[in-house]
Amino acid sequence: MKNYKYDNLIVASSPHLVDSITTSxxxxxxxxxxxxxxxxxxxxxxxxxxxxxxxCIIACVVFEYLFNKITKKPSTIGDFSAVVTGILVAFNVPVNFPYWMAIIGCFVAIIIAKQLFGGIGQNFVNPAITARVVLFLAFSTEMTSWPTPQRIFLATDAVTGATPLALFAKQNFDQLPSNTEMFLGTIGGCIGETSALALLIGGLFLLFKKIISPTIPVSFLGTMVVISLIAGIDPIFQICAGGAMIGAFFMATDYSTSPLTTNGKIIFGIGCGLITMVIRLFGNYPEGVSFSILFMNLIVPHIDNLSRRKLYGGGVKND
Structure with missing residues (x-):
């Protein structure tokens, strides 16, 4: 009788899918x-x-490497997720933000929000969003000292000015930049959120490559537009200002922290847009994108349970 060897077989739960796409x-x-x-x-x-x-990229990669080394886990720096987190942390702070504070934000993102919960795919809140909220609460002055566009090189001092959302909150409407300036990005603000055009190009690229679905960005930004129209304010201003574009395309769509079903994604996006606009219109802090995404991340398990497809069939109990 011939002996068969099964050393090369991999036993895993279904579904058994093979795809060329990888995390990296x-x-x-x-x-x-x-x-x-x-x-x-x-x-x-x-x-x-x-x-x-x-x-920020180096800090995130080093923190992830050291955590895996200390806990004797396989290195995950090759999947580039730490690089993405580092870029997003940097994009969510002003360009004159002190380096050491940014490193603290990277520690919060990688160690606290990601690795302590099991690493990529296990975290229940977006690491970059968590870092931004923590940095805002810990270093509110530095996080709200927005530099004006003037080609800052190595100096940490810069001429600061109010962002469009801050001007809107103070009702300084005569000082607001034009929608064209906001769309192109020649305004003050965090590093990566000023240009709606650049973020839109990046978001459309991800949609074209089918890395993300349009459900969350459309429902997120669409809700902001609807509420803006109801409130009688400029919807173009609202979706171009602040972190709406980067939040809708790059952080709300995080696989680990967004719902699985299409209906769940719609609920998630509407919730993000609604909370963002409520904070912008009625809150003391002019921006609400980070808080809205963080809050909706926390209730994703409940959204998944509510939107999960119900199975047909089943027996009927007879008396």
């Missing part, structure tokens, strides 16, 4: 999609945008 390829696509916004940040704010983004 997905993250590489996200990095490419973020490059237009990165290029605009260099053009608007100067070389310091490069240094701050580079430091």
């Amino acid at each position: 390829k997905i993250m590489a696509m996200v990095i490419i999609a973020l490059m237009p916004a990165f290029a605009v940040s260099i053009w608007v704010f100067g070389a310091r945008a490069i240094f701050l983004t580079g430091i």
Whole structure:
């Protein structure tokens, strides 16, 4: 009788799918999609945008490597997820933000929000969003000292000014930039959120490559537009200002922290847009994107349970 060897067989639960797409390829696509916004940040704010983004990338990769080393887990720095997190952390802070504070944000994103919950795919909140919220609560002055576009190089001091959302909240409407300026990104703000055009290009690239679905971005931004029209304010201003575009395309669509079903994604996007606009219109803080995504991340399990497809069939109990 012939002996068969099963050493090469891999036993795993269904579904048994083989796909050429990998985590590293997905993250590489996200990095490419973020490059237009990165290029605009260099053009608007100067070389310091490069240094701050580079430091955040290095810090995130080092934190992930050290955590895996200390806990004796396989290294995951090759999947590029830490690189994406580093870019997004940098994109969510002002260009004159102190380096050491940015490193703290990277620690929060990688160690606390990601690795302590099991690593990529196990985290229940978006790491970059968590870092931004923590940095805002811990260093509110530095997080709201927005530099004006003037090609900042290595200096940490810069002429600061109010962002469009801050001007809107204070009802300084005569000082608001035009929608064209906001669309192109020649305004003050965080490194990666100023240019709606660059973020839209990146988002459309991800949609074209089918890395993300349009459900969350459309429902997120669409809800903001509807509420803006109801409130009698300019919807173009609202979706171009602040972190709406980067949040809708790059952070709300995170696989680990967004719903699985299409209906769930719609609920998630509407919730993000609704909370964002409520904070912008009635809150003390002019921006609500980070808080809205973080809050909706927390209730994703409940959204999945509510939107899960019900199975047909089943027996009927007879008396």
